[in-house]
Amino acid sequence: MSTIIIKNRIEQLFEEKKERILSVYFTAGFPDLNDTSEIMRHLQDSGADIIEVGIPYSDPVADGPTIQESNKVALDNEISLKLIFEQLKNIRKSVDIPIILMGYINPVLQYGVEDFCSKCAEVGVDGLILPDLPMQEYMDEYQEVFKAHGLLNIFLITPQTSEARINEIDQNSMGFIYMVSSSSTTGAKSGISSSQVDYFNRVKSMNLKNPVLIGFGISDKESFDQASEYAAGAIIGSAFINVLKKAENLQTEIKTFIQSIKGIN
Amino acid sequence: MKVAVDNRGYYGKFGGAYIPEMLYPNVEELRQNYLSIIGEESFKKEFDHLLKTYVGRPTPLYFAQRLSEKFKAKIYLKREDLCHTGAHKVNNTIGQILLAMRLGKQKIIAETGAGQHGVATATVCALMGLECIVYMGEVDIARQKPNVERMRILGAEVRPAKSGSKTLKDATNEAMRHWINNPVDTHYIIGSVVGPHPYPDMVARFQSVISQEIKWQLKEAEGTENPDYIVACVGGGSNAAGAYYHYLDNKDVNLIAVEAAGLGNNSGESAATTVLGRPGVLHGSKTLLMQTDDGQVVEPYSISAGLDYPGIGPIHAHLFDSGRAQFYSVTDEEAMKAGILLSRLEGIIPAIESAHALAALGQMDFSKDDVVVLNLSGRGDKDLETYIKWGRY
Ligand SMILES: Cc1ncc(COP(=O)(O)O)c(C=O)c1O
Numbered sequence: 001m002s003t004i005i006i007k008n009r010i011e012q013l014f015e016e017k018k019e020r021i022l023s024v025y026f027t028a029g030f031p032d033l034n035d036t037s038e039i040m041r042h043l044q045d046s047g048a049d050i051i052e053v054g055i056p057y058s059d060p061v062a063d064g065p066t067i068q069e070s071n072k073v074a075l076d077n078e079i080s081l082k083l084i085f086e087q088l089k090n091i092r093k094s095v096d097i098p099i100i101l102m103g104y105i106n107p108v109l110q111y112g113v114e115d116f117c118s119k120c121a122e123v124g125v126d127g128l129i130l131p132d133l134p135m136q137e138y139m140d141e142y143q144e145v146f147k148a149h150g151l152l153n154i155f156l157i158t159p160q161t162s163e164a165r166i167n168e169i170d171q172n173s174m175g176f177i178y179m180v181s182s183s184s185t186t187g188a189k190s191g192i193s194s195s196q197v198d199y200f201n202r203v204k205s206m207n208l209k210n211p212v213l214i215g216f217g218i219s220d221k222e223s224f225d226q227a228s229e230y231a232a233g234a235i236i237g238s239a240f241i242n243v244l245k246k247a248e249n250l251q252t253e254i255k256t257f258i259q260s261i262k263g264i265n
Numbered sequence: 266m267k268v269a270v271d272n273r274g275y276y277g278k279f280g281g282a283y284i285p286e287m288l289y290p291n292v293e294e295l296r297q298n299y300l301s302i303i304g305e306e307s308f309k310k311e312f313d314h315l316l317k318t319y320v321g322r323p324t325p326l327y328f329a330q331r332l333s334e335k336f337k338a339k340i341y342l343k344r345e346d347l348c349h350t351g352a353h354k355v356n357n358t359i360g361q362i363l364l365a366m367r368l369g370k371q372k373i374i375a376e377t378g379a380g381q382h383g384v385a386t387a388t389v390c391a392l393m394g395l396e397c398i399v400y401m402g403e404v405d406i407a408r409q410k411p412n413v414e415r416m417r418i419l420g421a422e423v424r425p426a427k428s429g430s431k432t433l434k435d436a437t438n439e440a441m442r443h444w445i446n447n448p449v450d451t452h453y454i455i456g457s458v459v460g461p462h463p464y465p466d467m468v469a470r471f472q473s474v475i476s477q478e479i480k481w482q483l484k485e486a487e488g489t490e491n492p493d494y495i496v497a498c499v500g501g502g503s504n505a506a507g508a509y510y511h512y513l514d515n516k517d518v519n520l521i522a523v524e525a526a527g528l529g530n531n532s533g534e535s536a537a538t539t540v541l542g543r544p545g546v547l548h549g550s551k552t553l554l555m556q557t558d559d560g561q562v563v564e565p566y567s568i569s570a571g572l573d574y575p576g577i578g579p580i581h582a583h584l585f586d587s588g589r590a591q592f593y594s595v596t597d598e599e600a601m602k603a604g605i606l607l608s609r610l611e612g613i614i615p616a617i618e619s620a621h622a623l624a625a626l627g628q629m630d631f632s633k634d635d636v637v638v639l640n641l642s643g644r645g646d647k648d649l650e651t652y653i654k655w656g657r658y
Pocket residue numbers: 352353378379380381382456457458498499500501502503504505570571572616618619642643644
């Protein structure tokens with residue numbers, strides 16, 4: 001193993017690019033078991049800035065119907081964390097944008113936190129989003145291991161998160177903060193309301209040290225553009241899953257979708 | 266060793282609050298307020314009054330003469346089956362709805378498996394005039410029709426959980442998702458000592474009235490507060506937690522927990538979490554959990570819908586881990602036979618959950634003078650269909 005410290009790709013990205021950053025989530029092992037790395041390559045080639053690879057889980061409580069369904073399909077395809085690492089083994093030969101693994105804590109615990117982190121480092125993962133890992137727990141038990149393997153832990157904030165807690169989260173975050181756009185599970189609402197705009201402005205005016213990406217309910221160019229006015233960019237999940245679900249040709253349909261979001265055609 | 270939740274929400278290695286940030290404000294609001302609210306004089310007065318005049322407490326501690334002769338010990342039944350709505354579940358729903366009202370909540374959600382907790386929640390919502398939505402797995406809706414209609418008669422909306430395996434664990438997922446989507450005006454009444462801290466401790470406190478009564482009732486009957494054994498079934502573990510609560514630190518009292526073994530622990534169709542589970546995280550707490558090597562939650566099986574849950578409350582994971590409680594498992598067959606036995610010996614048709622606790626008596630060795638308190642958590646009315654299908658009586 002090389003001992004050269006490479007700057008984390010997420011931090012690098014946010015240093016170089018300050019706006020309209022597009023992060024795209026999809027579920028590993030979906031729609032077909034071995035689509036994972038191909039989808040990642042197409043995402044990069046189409047102009048996505050960050051890839052979030054979902055680790056499927058039997059009980060995804062923070063997710064709405066679309067991502068629940070993709071988790072179920074992937075599990076029926078017999079995806080596992082072990083297999084995901086296998087699929088990502090050579091990913092850094094073809095993909096050099098930041099990769100984040102997103103999933104629930106239980107599969108990580110069963111894999112073994114230490115093993116999980118070293119495997120992430122080995123395949124070239126840059127960050128983790130584990131929605132049901134609480135901040136205090138992270139600080140007490142996980143922070144050190146994550147850091148030792150160069151993994152940034154991304155925290156969520158919501159419209160209900162108090163200002164004091166947002167500041168606390170900001171202090172303990174690296175990379176970026178995941179701003180959940182409304183009080184909802186993934187994919188639930190469409191369009192951006194005036195109360196959401198108030199919330200976006202409120203957080204923007206806090207001048208956090210970390211950049212913010214807005215996620216949940218971002219589905220098209222319009223919502224991406226709107227979110228990008230208040231944050232460094234946005235995250236698309238369910239809408240992309242819906243594209244994958246129907247795609248006959250992954251390459252062309254991923255490209256069409258991503259470019260429609262970014263306004264390139 | 267004192268068995269109590271620590272300030273981080275753990276019982277030993279188990280517990281905590283593994284929740285997404287979307288649930289944090291609600292759970293934190295509860296955590297900050299639950300102890301002060303349930304400690305208020307006015308709360309205690311209202312809670313005690315409703316338990317007495319509405320639920321029908323104290324429930325009897327009944328000396329079961331013929332059952333005692335059969336098992337050669339002095340067996341007392343704590344008659345939670347005589348609670349209004351037919352099970353211990355209502356002790357908790359009364360407590361939680363009073364708490365929710367003091368937090369200014371106007372809407373109530375709940376999950377249910379067999380429908381007992383759903384009925385107990387719909388009941389207190391009718392009593393207090395609050396809106397009530399109960400999530401129930403589609404599979405359970407089909408097999409627990411009478412309880413579904415009871416909830417509807419009481420004015421609750423029963424929403425089918427159509428995700429995953431469509432049973433209790435999925436109903437719980439749906440209730441949590443509902444809470445994420447409705448964070449301000451809604452309180453989630455969890456039905457057992459499961460979920461993120463402070464739920465396990467809060468529910469145990471509301472159920473602790475069971476052991477509080479056992480103490481003085483046994484003193485009257487036997488001249489001592491302390492039985493040699495307390496036996497209870499464990500689904501999530503709320504009736505057991507309530508029956509153990511005031512004895513947790515009293516080593517003279519043996520705590521016996523009974524899990525459902527379905528068709529047998531080696532059959533692949535069981536719900537005996539301490540036998541088949543490993544530490545993991547489900548529904549907000551770290552506990553023992555039935556799961557695959559890859560950390561996917563396994564669907565359990567038991568004839569009893571109330572015990573058909575892949576985890577147990579963190580307090581029970583700790584009681585198991587520390588050796589404070591002994592765990593037994595009882596199959597469908599053993600439970601059904603025990604249910605018939607109690608019906609014939611004592612004229613009491615038990616809930617099939619409670620019948621599991623009864624069946625464990627047959628696996629235990631008693632001395633003649635041993636005093637055993639068995640928590641009869643519910644009555645068998647809801648299970649008539651299952652008894653009829655089983656047929657051997
Ligand atoms: C009569 C009865 N006993 C026991 C249980 C199991 O729950 P717990 O383990 O929380 O007491 C149920 C659940 O529905 C029940 O209805």
